[in-house]
Amino acid sequence: MDGKSLTPQEIKLQQLKEILPEAFAEGKVDWEKLKATLGEDINFANERYVLNWAGKSEAFKVLQAPTTKTLVPDKEESVNFDKTENIFIEGENMEVLKVLQKSYFGKVKMIYIDPPYNTGNDSFIYPDKFSESKAEYQRRVGDKDEEGYLTKDGMFRKNSKENGQYHSNWLNMMYPRLFLAKNLLKQDGVIFISIDDNEVDNLRLMMNEVFGEENFRGDIVRATGTTTGQEALKIGSSYDSCLCYAKSNQFELKGIPLKGKDLNRFNNDDNDGKGKYALLQLRKTGNADRKEDREGMFFPITAPDGSLVFPIGPTDYLSRWRTGKKKFQSFLNEGLIVWKKNGDDIEEFDDYEEENGDDDITDYTEVTNENVDISKYKSKWKPYVKYYLSERTKQVSNLWTDVDGNKKGSIELKELFDKKKLFENPKPTDFLKRILIISCNINDYALDFFAGSGTTAHAVMQLNSEDGGNRKCISVQLPEITDEKSEAYKAGYKTIADIAKERIRRAGKKIQKEIKEKIKAKEKEIEELESQLDIDGKEEKINKLKTEIEQLKNQDLGFKVLKLSDSNFKQWQQIQGNDAEALEKQMKLFVDPVSETATTENMVYELLLKSGKDLNSILRLRSGYYVVNEEELILMLEKATQEIVNKVIAEKPQKVVALDRLFKGNDQLKTNTSLQMKDAEIEFKTI
Numbered sequence: 001m002d003g004k005s006l007t008p009q010e011i012k013l014q015q016l017k018e019i020l021p022e023a024f025a026e027g028k029v030d031w032e033k034l035k036a037t038l039g040e041d042i043n044f045a046n047e048r049y050v051l052n053w054a055g056k057s058e059a060f061k062v063l064q065a066p067t068t069k070t071l072v073p074d075k076e077e078s079v080n081f082d083k084t085e086n087i088f089i090e091g092e093n094m095e096v097l098k099v100l101q102k103s104y105f106g107k108v109k110m111i112y113i114d115p116p117y118n119t120g121n122d123s124f125i126y127p128d129k130f131s132e133s134k135a136e137y138q139r140r141v142g143d144k145d146e147e148g149y150l151t152k153d154g155m156f157r158k159n160s161k162e163n164g165q166y167h168s169n170w171l172n173m174m175y176p177r178l179f180l181a182k183n184l185l186k187q188d189g190v191i192f193i194s195i196d197d198n199e200v201d202n203l204r205l206m207m208n209e210v211f212g213e214e215n216f217r218g219d220i221v222r223a224t225g226t227t228t229g230q231e232a233l234k235i236g237s238s239y240d241s242c243l244c245y246a247k248s249n250q251f252e253l254k255g256i257p258l259k260g261k262d263l264n265r266f267n268n269d270d271n272d273g274k275g276k277y278a279l280l281q282l283r284k285t286g287n288a289d290r291k292e293d294r295e296g297m298f299f300p301i302t303a304p305d306g307s308l309v310f311p312i313g314p315t316d317y318l319s320r321w322r323t324g325k326k327k328f329q330s331f332l333n334e335g336l337i338v339w340k341k342n343g344d345d346i347e348e349f350d351d352y353e354e355e356n357g358d359d360d361i362t363d364y365t366e367v368t369n370e371n372v373d374i375s376k377y378k379s380k381w382k383p384y385v386k387y388y389l390s391e392r393t394k395q396v397s398n399l400w401t402d403v404d405g406n407k408k409g410s411i412e413l414k415e416l417f418d419k420k421k422l423f424e425n426p427k428p429t430d431f432l433k434r435i436l437i438i439s440c441n442i443n444d445y446a447l448d449f450f451a452g453s454g455t456t457a458h459a460v461m462q463l464n465s466e467d468g469g470n471r472k473c474i475s476v477q478l479p480e481i482t483d484e485k486s487e488a489y490k491a492g493y494k495t496i497a498d499i500a501k502e503r504i505r506r507a508g509k510k511i512q513k514e515i516k517e518k519i520k521a522k523e524k525e526i527e528e529l530e531s532q533l534d535i536d537g538k539e540e541k542i543n544k545l546k547t548e549i550e551q552l553k554n555q556d557l558g559f560k561v562l563k564l565s566d567s568n569f570k571q572w573q574q575i576q577g578n579d580a581e582a583l584e585k586q587m588k589l590f591v592d593p594v595s596e597t598a599t600t601e602n603m604v605y606e607l608l609l610k611s612g613k614d615l616n617s618i619l620r621l622r623s624g625y626y627v628v629n630e631e632e633l634i635l636m637l638e639k640a641t642q643e644i645v646n647k648v649i650a651e652k653p654q655k656v657v658a659l660d661r662l663f664k665g666n667d668q669l670k671t672n673t674s675l676q677m678k679d680a681e682i683e684f685k686t687i
Helices: 010-021 031-037 056-064 093-104 134-141 166-184 200-211 325-335 405-416 429-439 455-467 496-531 540-553 581-588 600-610 644-651 667-679
Strands: 070-073 087-090 108-113 185-195 216-227 236-246 276-281 336-341 381-388 444-450 473-478 560-565 617-624 625-628 633-636 653-660 681-686
Touching: 056 166, 070 093, 070 600, 070 633, 087 496, 093 166, 093 473, 093 560, 093 600, 108 166, 134 336, 134 600, 166 185, 166 200, 185 200, 200 216, 200 236, 200 325, 236 617, 325 336, 336 617, 405 429, 405 496, 405 600, 429 455, 455 496, 473 496, 600 633, 633 644, 644 667, 667 681
Parallel strands: 087 473, 087 560, 108 185, 108 444, 444 473, 633 653, 653 681
Antiparallel strands: 070 560, 185 236, 216 236, 276 381, 336 381, 617 625, 625 633
């Protein structure tokens, strides 16, 4: 601190950094990156601190180019389409992320992705030449076989390590997707990305650029159980990483609720409304438990009989308390100190973080094992401190603890699919559940745009069934063709997306069976309570159980399937040269822009997305029009009469969108409708 106030310039720079952290390098504005971010003069020089690679400018152009694609519903492949809030989108994920920008901007709390690790054997989408235009890219990613499946030759490229732009290819694939994904995060949102050591360094640098180095929250490392990459000149790797970045400093990490033996220790209750608590010995146990470790935490305290008690270790050495004198006094004042005599049955454990002590120097700092008679310091009394359950969560450190790596994920998936191995190295649901717990509230959206086998969606449904939450999951997966020699293909799953959809269906059915058993157990518990007399809190316990039963009955175990598709509306194409015939075709678009293959339902969903409404909007079909979210928006797509117009105006919507062709041959109706809407203060637009 230099005592000076911030200048207007510094304030503006801070504000700009919050909005566009990617435009800063080493704390200063990188003008070329700022211009590129804003879509201007996209050229990078190399002579500065920056992550640079072949094709980065093109990656910016691909990122900023708008899409004309849309999403169309597939109710046959969905489960409980009209009521579920979970979404599964089948399509190329960069185009999908662009489609979602308007409707889901700033709405997603947590993103988890498990992208290709770039091991040299991965096939994924990247430009085969960096001069590839947006039109060329779209044509290529739209390549399909005669049955409508995306072709590997047209869409996927194997990124061999012999490729001269091996890392650049991967970076060009990831960079625009991460930019688009960041837009979808809430201001207090967070992203987790699994990766191995092939690209972890590049990913870290790229994330520093996209999200800001100050928003790095940690690297969750786990032992894979198998060693890879063992070569003559290389040490084998046995670890994977999961990088965590917040969107801003508004993100708050949550603890993991205790369960099992950790929870069972909280078995005391004074019935004072504070709830259950555990007793933790005030003397420091375990590592760093000696006086010399923290001198200020060695001092006498007064026992109930007036005697002085010092911290003495079990083998007669001078130990220390786990807190300083001031903190101990606050414990005492709050009634948190409990005294027990030697021999009292108290479970010893030391699983909790040490309190921040005050190392106030006392007259006892010179006392050592060598200059005292330990027996004089020993006492029959032991002090304990109360730790209330309501204030405790398990420390977030290694989220892979007890998960057993991908092995458990593979076992889970095989159990769902009758012991068939349909997918390589799926992540375990326990790992994803822990990520959800530490990052999301119970009503938040989670997004996975490299959905793979659908683990994230499975984990969301499983966790909701366990804690009564209402989290929603958006999964995005390419319809990548499975290998004809694979067990998945032989089992009838032609694409990875097919595996994911079936996994979510089967997981939902499995969870539904578990829910029925839980409901039966709770109903039996209610019966037992009702049959007993004079039980403290009987009605409260019964009401709590009934609430839990209702939560279980209302669990969302379905998902909407939508597929990336061409727009339902014809797109204007720039005419090259003086082609009169082509110009005539383009002019016809103004007569009727609706595509020949368009359906009313598909147009509804496209207009929802392009109007900024989410895919879970409430749709009501009236006579001749659709009402969206209780009069937020009305869509007139099938017919227009004065009677329908009057009904629409009576609904008092904020906005009305109508197809222009509905007014064909009736200019008077169109003019009157426009004037009536204006008088009613309704925004009116025709397509």
